[in-house]
Amino acid sequence: MxxxxxxxxxxxxxxxxxxxxxxxxxxxxxxxxxxxxxxxxxxxxxxxxxxxxxxxxxxxxxxxxxxxxxxxxxxxxxxxxxxxxxxxxxxxxxxxxxxxxxxxxxxxxxxxxxxxxxxxxxxxxxxxxxxxxILGMPGITAYGGFFELGCPKKGERVFVSAASGAVGQLVGQFAKLTDCYVVGSAGTQEKVDILKNKLGFDEAFNYKEESDLDAALKRHFPEGIDIYFENVGGKTLDAVLLNMRSNGRIPACGMISQYNLTQQEGVTNLAHIIYKEIRMEGFVVFKFYHLYPKFLEFVLPHIREGKIAxxxxxxxxxxxxxxxxxxxxxxxxxxxxxxxxxxx
Amino acid sequence: MxxxxxxxxxxxxxxxxxxxxxxxxxxxxxxxxxxxxxxxxxxxxxxxxxxxxxxxxxxxxxxxxxxxxxxxxxxxxxxxxxxxxxxxxxxxxxxxxxxxxxxxxxxxxxxxxxxxxxxxxxxxxxxxxxxxxILGMPGITAYGGFFELGCPKKGERVFVSAASGAVGQLVGQFAKLTDCYVVGSAGTQEKVDILKNKLGFDEAFNYKEESDLDAALKRHFPEGIDIYFENVGGKTLDAVLLNMRSNGRIPACGMISQYNLTQQEGVTNLAHIIYKEIRMEGFVVFKFYHLYPKFLEFVLPHIREGKIAxxxxxxxxxxxxxxxxxxxxxxxxxxxxxxxxxxx
Structure with missing residues (x-):
């Protein structure tokens, strides 16, 4: 043959x-x-x-x-x-x-x-x-991580790192559909513009231009963060821990800032997990595969109606x-x- | 007057x-x-x-x-x-x-x-x-942290740090009552002896005598840890993360190793929270106060019958x-x- x-x-x-x-x-x-x-x-x-x-x-x-x-x-x-x-x-x-x-x-x-x-x-x-x-692995990742582990409530304050990435852009849009306030971080001005102008984030910032991530977060979240959707790890996570609110949730999806380091960055503010009763939960997408039909039912109409980009x-x-x-x-x-x- | x-x-x-x-x-x-x-x-x-x-x-x-x-x-x-x-x-x-x-x-x-x-x-x-x-704050802390956040199942492998302390000694005994395998760490040989001979821990070790905490944990948990009851933070947590099993739980009660440091130790192995889908959850005892009557009903008979020391x-x-x-x-x-x- x-x-x-x-x-x-x-x-x-x-x-x-x-x-x-x-x-x-x-x-x-x-x-x-x-x-x-x-x-x-x-x-x-x-x-x-x-x-x-x-x-x-x-x-x-x-x-x-x-x-x-x-x-x-x-x-x-x-x-x-x-x-x-x-x-x-x-x-x-x-x-x-x-x-x-x-x-x-x-x-x-x-x-x-x-x-x-x-x-x-x-x-x-x-x-x-x-x-x-959006209809594959990153879609279910964002859906399961945000809704099942993040347990968002209307009006809560959501921070997403790597926010214009495959998963982050969806988490931000799901947060807006839930009537949350959502801020994203990304690494170029172009990405920041897309987050604000195309994807509907309330605010966005270029983490490479912030010399003090803690200060950047305090600027955008004067009252603190309820949900941090973790995509990057390292210094960002460390600054976030200082700015979480009581009973905050951190669905941990990825830590891309660490994957290429032979020596991982140390995270020093973990005691805030206790002080603020934070739940940080790592996950792999397969955990949410059983939700795929439900997810499609949720997301397809939004795509067809142009409500999610x-x-x-x-x-x-x-x-x-x-x-x-x-x-x-x-x-x-x-x-x-x-x-x-x-x-x- | x-x-x-x-x-x-x-x-x-x-x-x-x-x-x-x-x-x-x-x-x-x-x-x-x-x-x-x-x-x-x-x-x-x-x-x-x-x-x-x-x-x-x-x-x-x-x-x-x-x-x-x-x-x-x-x-x-x-x-x-x-x-x-x-x-x-x-x-x-x-x-x-x-x-x-x-x-x-x-x-x-x-x-x-x-x-x-x-x-x-x-x-x-x-x-x-x-x-x-045992009947006050440390008791409810151990009870709520271990049962509500640790969600132990019979046969699971439990590690407790500061294991002879006010909370740790109870977590270990609750774990044995749940038919778990439980190992504790403490800082003197006398405490290690008490853990093994009086409090019924399966194993215990003196962390001050272990030059390599990762190796110590691998020795006691060749198949990994399902539940780590966190009392100390820092280097112990870092070593534990390398040894957690998939879907492990870390109720985070305290981080005593860090309270006196002006510069907190960095924890470098947090990506394992993702790889192994670990849930780490900080808590303050008040979260479990509503369980106090149920806790007393559970613990008082064990005290009276000498089943908990x-x-x-x-x-x-x-x-x-x-x-x-x-x-x-x-x-x-x-x-x-x-x-x-x-x-x-």
């Missing part, structure tokens, strides 16, 4: 410090577009959109703690979330032509165990790429993958970073 | 670093044993037992965050938990001869607003001093107060530290 080209992005070596493009490698392999005989519950996917996510950096470190159930090995393609089309299925739940999202490999075509497919895509009147973002930053072609991925860690992306490798 | 002597322990000045006896002062005042006319809901107390508690150090720092609703001022007596007898009452809920526990002042006789009385003492077949400990370290006389209190921070106390100033 005829083989076709299967371009891939390999991890070349485990990474220390900031990742470089040269830590990855574009490899041209080939694949037979057929589920091999006797391979059981395997599904052959054509990958359309690959998602660049900060957690992927964690997996690039040798001996990293097991995280989201995935392991990277040098000489193998990266694994990550993506939107794919089923070309052939060894599992009854999927059939040729289905659109799905879940864990796939950074390559044009992938054979994956069916269990790696997270959900079948049922609604295609919205951009397919949304299933890497979603900023995407799409690059074309697998070759652009390494640059796109490492750009997350210097804040090059403007919104959800996606690598488009095929449109259908 | 005749006046009587009223010895008091004053805060002399706000404290920086480790507190010294000379930061406090014994003052001899006098008092008329009568509720002044028109003073409303005030109760006149004869103080019997005063409780030495780590949180008192927090209040000795100038501009400290408001904590447990109390404020210390130089030139005024310390405030703290204590067991007292009502001599006269301006409030209908209390009458002469009642035994009560709650917030009182470090002095022989106190006039306090009735709202500072926490509970009337109904059961006197157990030592009265217990109402500063409680180690007290009682010194005599108000003059011993300053030394007793500061001894908490160098681990001089063996169990719950109490200043007895009168027996009835």
């Amino acid at each position: 005829a083989q076709v080209r299967n371009k891939q992005v390999f991890l070349k070596n485990y990474v220390t410090g900031f990742p470089k493009e040269s830590d990855m490698e574009i490899v041209e392999d080939s694949i037979t577009l057929k589920v091999p005989e006797g391979s059981g519950d395997v599904v052959l996917l054509k990958n359309l959109y690959l998602s660049c996510d900060p957690f992927m950096r964690i997996l690039m470190t040798e001996d990293t703690p097991l995280y989201v159930g995935l392991v990277y090995s040098p000489g193998s393609p990266l694994l990550g979330f993506g939107v794919s089309k089923v070309l052939e299925s060894g599992h009854q739940n999927y059939k040729k032509g289905d659109l799905v999202w879940g864990i796939t490999k950074w390559e044009e075509y992938s054979l994956v165990p069916s269990a790696q497919i997270n959900f079948k895509i049922e609604h295609t009147d919205v951009p397919l790429s949304y299933y890497t973002g 979603y900023v995407e930053d799409i690059v074309e072609g697998l070759e652009s993958g390494p640059e796109a991925l490492i750009g997350l860690f210097s804040g090059q992306n403007l919104g959800k970073k996606i690598v488009a490798i095929a449109r259908e | 005749a006046q009587v002597r009223n010895k008091q322990v004053f805060l002399k000045n706000y404290v920086t670093g480790f507190p010294k006896e000379s930061d406090m002062e014994i003052v001899e005042d006098s008092i008329t044993l009568k509720v002044p006319e028109g003073s409303g809901d005030v109760v006149l107390l004869k103080n019997l037992y005063l409780s030495c508690d780590p949180f008192m150090r927090i209040l000795m720092t100038e501009d400290t965050p408001l904590y447990v609703g109390l404020v210390y001022s130089p030139g005024s007596p310390l405030l703290g938990f204590g067991v007292s007898k009502v001599l006269e009452s301006g409030h209908q809920n209390y009458k002469k001869g009642d035994l009560v526990w709650g917030i009182t002042k470090w002095e022989e006789y106190s006039l306090v607003p009735s709202a500072q009385i926490n509970f009337k003492i109904e059961h006197t077949d157990v030592p009265l001093s217990y109402y500063t400990g 409680y180690v007290e370290d009682i010194v005599e006389g108000l003059e011993s107060g300053p030394e007793a209190l500061i001894g908490l921070f160098s681990g001089q106390n063996l169990g719950k530290k109490i200043v007895a100033i009168a027996r009835e």
Whole structure:
């Protein structure tokens, strides 16, 4: 049977410090577009959109703690979330032509165990790429983290770091839909403008221009913060702890400021967790997968009615993958970073 | 009307670093044993037992965050938990001869607003001093923190720091009653022996003799920790985070290792809160006061049947107060530290 080209992005070596493009490698392999005989519950996917996510950096470190159930090995393609089309299925739940999202490999075509497919895509009147973002992992992350762990009440004060990112931009909009006051931090003026003018945040600031994060937070939250949606860790978390209100909540989604450091920054203000009876809760998105149908019911009408916006930053072609991925860690992306490798 | 002597322990000045006896002062005042006319809901107390508690150090720092609703001022007596007898009452809920526990002042006789009385003492077949400990604030602290926030399940692995202290010794025994595996850390061999031989901990270790806390925890918890009852903070918390299991819980009760530091130690392993989906929750005992009747129903039979032990370290006389209190921070106390100033 005829083989076709299967371009891939390999991890070349485990990474220390900031990742470089040269830590990855574009490899041209080939694949037979057929589920091999006797391979059981395997599904052959054509990958359309690959998602660049900060957690992927964690997996690039040798001996990293097991995280989201995935392991990277040098000489193998990266694994990550993506939107794919089923070309052939060894599992009854999927059939040729289905659109799905879940864990796939950074390559044009992938054979994956069916269990790696997270959900079948049922609604295609919205951009397919949304299933890497607002309708995919970042969407449920923002929804579960904010509503289930943040337990927001009308009028509460919400702070979101990495606020223009894939998750942060949604948390801010969900907070506004809940009639909260919401402030976001981001790393460029352009992002700050988007937060205020496009995404409806009440206020936003560029953390790189604040010499004193504690003072910046006191300026925006004179009465303190009820919910801090944690995406960055380190110095930001330390300043936030000083500004939390009693019975505040900190859903901890990520700590992107720490992933590239060989020596983590120390957080010194943890005693405020006690003084102010704060609940800080780390989570991984799978905890909220059972809420996905409910989440779609909530979010799809808002998208269709234009009440929620979603900023995407799409690059074309697998070759652009390494640059796109490492750009997350210097804040090059403007919104959800996606690598488009095929449109259908 | 005749006046009587009223010895008091004053805060002399706000404290920086480790507190010294000379930061406090014994003052001899006098008092008329009568509720002044028109003073409303005030109760006149004869103080019997005063409780030495780590949180008192927090209040000795100038501009400290408001904590447990109390404020210390130089030139005024310390405030703290204590067991007292009502001599006269301006409030209908209390009458002469009642035994009560709650917030009182470090002095022989106190006039306090009735709202500072926490509970009337109904059961006197157990030592009265217990109402500063197992039947008082530390008891509800251990009960609420462990059961409500720790959510223990049979067979889970529990680590308690400051394990022989007023709260820790109860958490360990509650964990054993729940059929958990429990290990405690303390600062002397004598305390370690008490944990293992008297209080029923499965294991215990002297943290001062462990050069590598991470290794010590891995030795005692090869499969990791489900619940860490946090009393100390700092380096211990940092090592614990490396050893938590998925979905672990950290009720955060205190961080005594940090209270005397002018520069708090940085905790570097917080990203594990995310990797392992840990819930860390700070609390102040008042959160659980509504559970006090239920707590008594649980704990009193265990005390009467000898199934729960409680180690007290009682010194005599108000003059011993300053030394007793500061001894908490160098681990001089063996169990719950109490200043007895009168027996009835």
